Amino acid sequence: MPRSRPSHSPERVAHAACSVSDLLEVLWGRGQEASPAGPLPPSQFRALTVIEEQKKVNQRTLGEALGSRPSAVSRLCDRLEAAGLIERLPSTTSRREVDLCLSRRGAAVLEKFRTLRVREVEAVLEAMPPDHLATLAEGLALFQAAAGEHIGLRGEANADDGPATAIA
Structure with a gap:
C-alpha cells in the first residue's frame, strides 16, 4: 500500500498555493478591468515591483530576480520606459x-493597481x-519573507506593513 503524503x-x-494563485489572478483581473489606466501585464507588474523594492537595479539583477533572459528583460524595460513607468539612468558604479528606477508615474500606477x-x-x-484571518496573515508573512529571500529581494516581510512592501 503506497504511503500518502x-x-x-x-x-x-504548493498545489494549494497555486490553486489560490489562480483564483487571485481572477480577482486581480476583475480589479484591473475597472482601472482607468487599463490593464498592466503580469510581467510588467513583477518588474515594477522588483525595481520598487530594490530602489534602483540594473537589467542583469532584474533578470535574475524575474528568472528571465537578458533579451527578454531588455524588451520588457523598453516597454516600461516607453510607457513612462521606469527611467534608465547612468549607473553610479559602472x-x-x-540603473532602472521607478518613475513617479510608475509608482502611481503600482499604487493604483495595488489598491x-x-x-x-x-x-x-x-x-x-477572525481567527482564520489571523492564521492566514501569519502564514502569508512567513511565505513572503521566504519567497523574498529565495528570489534575492532584500528586506523582511511584516504582516502589519502595507501594500508597498508586498512582493506581488
Whole structure:
C-alpha cells in the first residue's frame, strides 16, 4: 500500500498555493478591468515591483530576480520606459550599465493597481472568521519573507506593513 503524503507537505501546500494563485489572478483581473489606466501585464507588474523594492537595479539583477533572459528583460524595460513607468539612468558604479528606477508615474500606477487588488481580496477576506484571518496573515508573512529571500529581494516581510512592501 503506497504511503500518502502528509496534508501539510511542501508538495501539497504548493498545489494549494497555486490553486489560490489562480483564483487571485481572477480577482486581480476583475480589479484591473475597472482601472482607468487599463490593464498592466503580469510581467510588467513583477518588474515594477522588483525595481520598487530594490530602489534602483540594473537589467542583469532584474533578470535574475524575474528568472528571465537578458533579451527578454531588455524588451520588457523598453516597454516600461516607453510607457513612462521606469527611467534608465547612468549607473553610479559602472559606465557600462544603466540603473532602472521607478518613475513617479510608475509608482502611481503600482499604487493604483495595488489598491484595486486589495479591494478585490478584501471582499473575500471579509467572509472569513477572525481567527482564520489571523492564521492566514501569519502564514502569508512567513511565505513572503521566504519567497523574498529565495528570489534575492532584500528586506523582511511584516504582516502589519502595507501594500508597498508586498512582493506581488
